[in-house]
Amino acid sequence: xTIGIILGSGLAHWPLAGGTELAVETPYGAASxxxxxxxxxxxxxxxxxxxxxTHTIAPHAVNYRANLWALYASGVRTCIGxxxxxxxxxxxxxxxxxxxxQLIDYTWGRAATFTAxxxxxxxVEFAEPFAPELRGHLAVAAxxxxxxxxxxxxxxxxxPRLETAAEIDLLARDGCAMVGMTAMPEAxxxxxxxxxxxxxxxAVNRAAGRGPDGVSILADxxxxxxxxxxxxxTVLETVVPRLARAAV
Ligand code: HPA
Numbered sequence: 001x002t003i004g005i006i007l008g009s010g011l012a013h014w015p016l017a018g019g020t021e022l023a024v025e026t027p028y029g030a031a032s033x034x035x036x037x038x039x040x041x042x043x044x045x046x047x048x049x050x051x052x053x054t055h056t057i058a059p060h061a062v063n064y065r066a067n068l069w070a071l072y073a074s075g076v077r078t079c080i081g082x083x084x085x086x087x088x089x090x091x092x093x094x095x096x097x098x099x100x101x102q103l104i105d106y107t108w109g110r111a112a113t114f115t116a117x118x119x120x121x122x123x124v125e126f127a128e129p130f131a132p133e134l135r136g137h138l139a140v141a142a143x144x145x146x147x148x149x150x151x152x153x154x155x156x157x158x159x160p161r162l163e164t165a166a167e168i169d170l171l172a173r174d175g176c177a178m179v180g181m182t183a184m185p186e187a188x189x190x191x192x193x194x195x196x197x198x199x200x201x202x203a204v205n206r207a208a209g210r211g212p213d214g215v216s217i218l219a220d221x222x223x224x225x226x227x228x229x230x231x232x233x234t235v236l237e238t239v240v241p242r243l244a245r246a247a248v
Contacts, residue, residue: 001244003040004076004195005047005236006067008083008182010204010229012049022046024070028111031066032057035074041241046074050182059159059181065111068189078134078248079190080239081183081199082232084225086207086217088168089152089177094224097147097231098178098201099138100154103129104171105184107158112185114192122192129187131196133248138200141239147231152177154199156184162217165209179207196248200235202228 012033019038024031033049048067051057071079087094115122142149155176157163163171163179171179183199190197205211205220 001078001247002044002046002075003240003243004071004079005045006071006079006081006186007047007049008081009051009055010084010225011082011232012051012053012055022074024074026066026069026073028065028069029063031070032062035070040237041244043240043244045240046071046076060107060110062182064185064189065114068186068193068195069114072193072195076195078196078243080134080138080236081186081197082236083154083180083182083199083201084204084221084228085154085178085180085201086162086168086205087203088155088172088179088207088210089150092150092177092203094203094205094220095227095231096150096203097142097228097235098150098152098154098203099135099142100178100183100199100201101130101135101151102153103183103187104153104155104174104176106171107156107181107184110185112188114189124188124191126188126191129191130198134196134198134243137239137243137246137248138198138235141242142200142235145231145234145238147235150177154183154201155179157181163208168207168209171207178203200232202232204228
């Protein structure tokens, strides 16, 4: 079994140590990076750096189709997205992890389907945007590593700018517990390919207007990124061998 991991901000190089690179051509153009092949607990992992290896590709400019296709064409049927998010829900603090169970897509203009223009239209079911079994494994692994992992709705914004305070109020009224920029169209493209996909997210800041006065979002991101990524790496190292054993 081969597990795909789409690495987000803060983790572009993990788990490269000891790994090999695999360049994959796709019908959709260049993927964000070569696939990084490594073994975790005896299980093959193919990781891709969503924003490129030197973080040069903004969320709206990521070639999500090429990334998903490269993983799929290399044998990945189970895929974990790693995302950083801003915390919206009361009590959700920077440094904490989340395994979202729903999303709302506020993005626009992104290539969000593999269906070609002129081809027969297909509709995928998306009431449950994340694979429940995979979510369960991520949540249990996080708990076993000693971390709380929130559920909740992930609001996906366009970026690359951060939100206004009023926009975050709107997302909160919509029921979003967290906000990030990359869960879509990643989740739906994985669904179109029939892959099991779920997210292990880490809050690196309080969303706009939700933090204490005078603390900038970017200062929070600087402060919490390394800690959050270290936690996510621990969860991934725990969950991958379990997924291989459970053949999720
Ligand atoms: N908003 C959107 N995306 C993010 C944030 C945020 O506050 N933090 C990390 N990714």
